[in-house]
Amino acid sequence: MLSRVASSIYWLNRYVERAENYARFIEVNLNLTLDLPRGTTEQWEPLVATTGDHESFTDRYGKATKEAVIQFLSVDAANPNSILSCLTSARENARSVREVISTDMWEQVNRFYLMVRAAASKGLSSHNLHTFLADVKANSHLFLGITDATMSHGEGWHFARLGRLLERADKTSRILDVKYFMLLPTVAEVGTPFDIIQWSALLKSASALENYKRFGRISPDDVTAFLILDSTFPRAIRYCLIKSEDSLHAISGSEHGSYENQAEKRLGRLRAELDFGDLEDCVSGGLHEFLDQFQAQLNRVGDAICETFFAPRPVHSTITGAEAQ
Amino acid sequence: MSNRFSHYDPEGFYDELYEDKGQPRPGSTLLLRKFASLPEGELKKRQEAAERVILNMGMTFGISGSDDGHEQIFPFDIVPRIVLASDWERIESGLRQRMRALNLFIDDVYHDQKILKNGVIPSELIYSGKGFLQPCIGLNPPRGIWCHIAGIDLVRIGDGQYYVLEDNTRCPSGVAYVLEARQVMKRTFPELFEAYRVRPVDGYPSQLLETLRSLSDLPDPTVVILTPGIFNSAYYEHSLLAQKMGVELVEANDLAVVDGSVHMRTTKGSQRVDVIYRRINDDYLDPLAFRHDSVLGVPGLMESYKRGRVALANAPGTGVSDDKAIYAYIPKIINYYLAEEPILPNVPTYVCSDRRDRTYVLEHLDQLVVKATNEAGGYGMMIGPHASKQEREDYARRIEADPRNYIAQPTLALSRVPTLVEDHLEGRHVDLRPYVLYGRDVYVLPGGMTRVALRKGSLVVNSSQGGGNKDTWVLS
Known part of the structure; x- marks a missing residue:
């Protein structure tokens, strides 16, 4: 497979997954704020903080009102990570590999993009926001399903899954982080029914509530452990790393438990940390610090993938900036 | 037959x-x-349904200089053009003849130049053309064929006769729209395809692949399409053809010449x-062979090509027959090489x-269409009867400054095809570009x-200038 093509498939899937997760970000915050006790002010600043685009937000919007944050994360074309920008980039990448992906995949990305663009030009308001976020998630799931059902599960498909799951691992860690940034009215509220409601809302945003419930009642520690360490729930971080590693080995043909390139080495080590770690290891130094460090290591895995598989091709600066994350 | 289409009036034009x-x-x-049997408003509904299909398929073309991602939805009209089998037979044999003659001409120009020595074409016209490439002299493409893929523009005028308007022998585009237009029409009027025997166009990609494979002696050669990238206006077509042929679509940066052979980076x-x-x-x-300032291209490609390590379609240098001044000599060229009319x-x-021609042109600018010899896409063109006095004076100056760069033709009353306007039909002018391949055979x-020129009365059919497309049904 051409290096450029592999890169485009990888980024196509990262962008679609990112769009879905941004919808989840907004949802988690909507859910959290709706349940806030009377008299507490809504908190939208934390959401911007978790995405890592705090600076560009403040430069352009100033105060983090609900409207501004939703605008920034969903349909702001000037924010390279907004849902609209993600779909624009996803579609550009899909367009550059149309001959490799199935026609059904292309048409789904195209329809998805047209839906988001139409929503952006009409504008989002509180009465259509929930529908929009649900549509974004459904379109992303549809794309995933079409990919699984119409694309050969060969090298290209593995690059697709790799991109999608690395992106998802990163974003699940950030959804968890929202809770860290979301200040409780008082320290005394930790562990209260109100706190539990917030954790449930968070699980719901990761489509994890029903899956989690089979494990017992909601406690902050158990929820954290579930979203980080579960090996079978598809949005849990460890699950994402396990399957990413499978795909990486399928691409290079090397054995599990060994490595042939930097990408496999770094991902293998990161995964082993979760395989042989427990909740105590994750939270002992502070959950936020753990997630922060995890995100940094995951970025290094992404860098190694680019260097190992995509870099042989000199970067063509006029092409979309598809490689600029 | 009395219905709302029985008042349609060809208004003196040849109507298809x-x-x-x-x-x-x-x-x-x-x-x-069939149209008449549809309830009022149904045609318009189907036109809108077809446009939705096109939008979802992402069928677009780019226009240089436009914003919003450079993309425009392909304008399409659901009323097809119908070509009778007997008419098509004549077109087909005419195109075969022309394709053979064009190739004999190109090969001669880059070898013995008999046609110049015999004074059929002035040598000056060849050497001054931008399509003539000095580095191609003496090259021997497989089986002596240079132009493997051509799009020959035809027009039909008042007498019902087809004429050749242009030979596109460099990188003719548009065939993807032929393939996709048919898909759209099958979804829009399935019942008509049952009633009519329309010759299928879906065989094109496999014919093209066979043509390309025939350029190599290997039993299973690796074929690729080389595209300038997604910002090229014909990118949609490049990716569609790659997909339908099952070959890689590469950009110049995906290729490198290693030990004299071309490789792609995977x-x-x-x-x-x-x-x-x-x-x-x-x-x-190839920046080493042609434009040294170009960042596009594959360094060393021409050298590899000259040594026969890689085949190119079309061969470099075919632009010599794509020149509008050379076009005027094609009837003589056919006569010269094939001894046929x-x-x-x-x-x-x-x-x-x-x-003498120039004097005539300058005196009749208000009646003629003037075209720059090396432009395409409807650019560099003036339609005398529709032009302002100032535009005509401007072109007169341009012609006097660089006469080699201009030709002129009478303004043709292009044939028309009924076209949907709201819920009724109006005649609009059309041309026709059939595609010709030359591998082992034509x-x-x-x-x-x-x-189709969608604007009422317009004669400019280029998609960059307000033109649209129609499906073309060749009956069997």
């Missing part, structure tokens, strides 16, 4: 579907009867490439580098791109 006011031609009776190292269907212009193929005549053409795709 109507013989006379309210009188369908033999091939179109069924179609028009996730598993480099892989040898044997045949390149290139959709980039000669100038940009052209089956499809040319449109009368005045070559401005000829002093193949003509039964159909082609019917371009």
Whole structure:
């Protein structure tokens, strides 16, 4: 497979997954704020903080009102990570590999993009926001399903899954982080029914509530452990790393438990940390610090993938900036 | 037949579907009867449904200089053009003849130049043309064929006769729209395809692949399409053809010349490439051979090509026959190499580098269409009767400053096809671009791109200038 093509498939899937997760970000915050006790002010600043685009937000919007944050994360074309920008980039990448992906995949990305663009030009308001976020998630799931059902599960498909799951691992860690940034009215509220409601809302945003419930009642520690360490729930971080590693080995043909390139080495080590770690290891130094460090290591895995598989091709600066994350 | 289409009036033009006011031609009776049987408003609904299909398919073309992602949805009209089998037979044999002659001409120009020595074409006209490439002299492409893929523009005028308007022998585009237009029409009027015997166009990609494979002696050569990238206006077509042929679509940066052979960079190292269907212009193929300032292209490609390590389609240098001044000589070229009369005549053409022609052109600018010899896409063109006095004076100056660069033709009353306007039909002018392949033999795709000038009265059919497309039904 051409290096450029592999890169485009990888980024196509990262962008679609990112769009879905941004919808989840907004949802988690909507859910959290709706349940806030009377008299507490809504908190939208934390959401911007978790995405890592705090600076560009403040430069352009100033105060983090609900409207501004939703605008920034969903349909702001000037924010390279907004849902609209993600779909624009996803579609550009899909367009550059149309001959490799199935026609059904292309048409789904195209329809998805047209839906988001139409929503952006009409504008989002509180009465259509929930529908929009649900549509974004459904379109992303549809794309995933079409990919699984119409694309050969060969090298290209593995690059697709790799991109999608690395992106998802990163974003699940950030959804968890929202809770860290979301200040409780008082320290005394930790562990209260109100706190539990917030954790449930968070699980719901990761489509994890029903899956989690089979494990017992909601406690902050158990929820954290579930979203980080579960090996079978598809949005849990460890699950994402396990399957990413499978795909990486399928691409290079090397054995599990060994490595042939930097990408496999770094991902293998990161995964082993979760395989042989427990909740105590994750939270002992502070959950936020753990997630922060995890995100940094995951970025290094992404860098190694680019260097190992995509870099042989000199970067063509006029092409979309598809490689600029 | 009395219905809301029986008042349709060809208004004195040759109409492809109507013989006379309210009188369908033999091939179109069924179609028009079907239209008449549809409830009021249904045609418009189907037009809108077709446009939605096109939007979802992402069928677009780019226009240089436009914003919003450079993309425009492909304008399409659901009323097809119908070509009778007997007409098509003549077109096909005319195109075969022309394709053979064009190739003999190109090969001669880059070898013995007999046609120049015999004084059939002035040497000056060849050497001054931008399409003539010095580095191609003496090259021997496989089987002596240079132009493997051509799009020959035809027009039909008042007498019902088809004329050749232009030979596109460099990188003709548009065939993707032929393939996709048919898909759209099958979804829009499935019942008509049951009633009519329309010759299929879906065989084109496999014919093209066979043509490309025939350029290599290997049993299973690796074929690729070389595209300038997603910002090229024909990118949609490049990716569609790659997908339908099952070959890689590469950009110049995906390729490198290693030890004299062309390779593509893959996730598993480099892989040898044997045949390149290139959709980039000669100038940009290889910065070492042509434009040294170009960042596009594959350094060393021409050297590899000269040594026969890789095949290119079309061969570099075919632009020499794509020149509008050379076009005027094609009937003589056919006569010279094949000793035959052209089956499809040319449109009368005045070559401005000829002093007598130039004087005539300058005196009749208000009646003629003036074209720059090396431009395409409807650019560099003036339609005398529609131009302002100032535009005509401007062109007169341009012609006097650089006569080699201009030709002129009479303003043609292009034939018309009924076109949907709201819920009724109005005549709009069309041309026709059939596609011709030349591998082991000449193949003509039964159909082609019917371009339609959607603006009332307009004669410019180019998509960059307000033109649209129609499906072309060649009946069997």
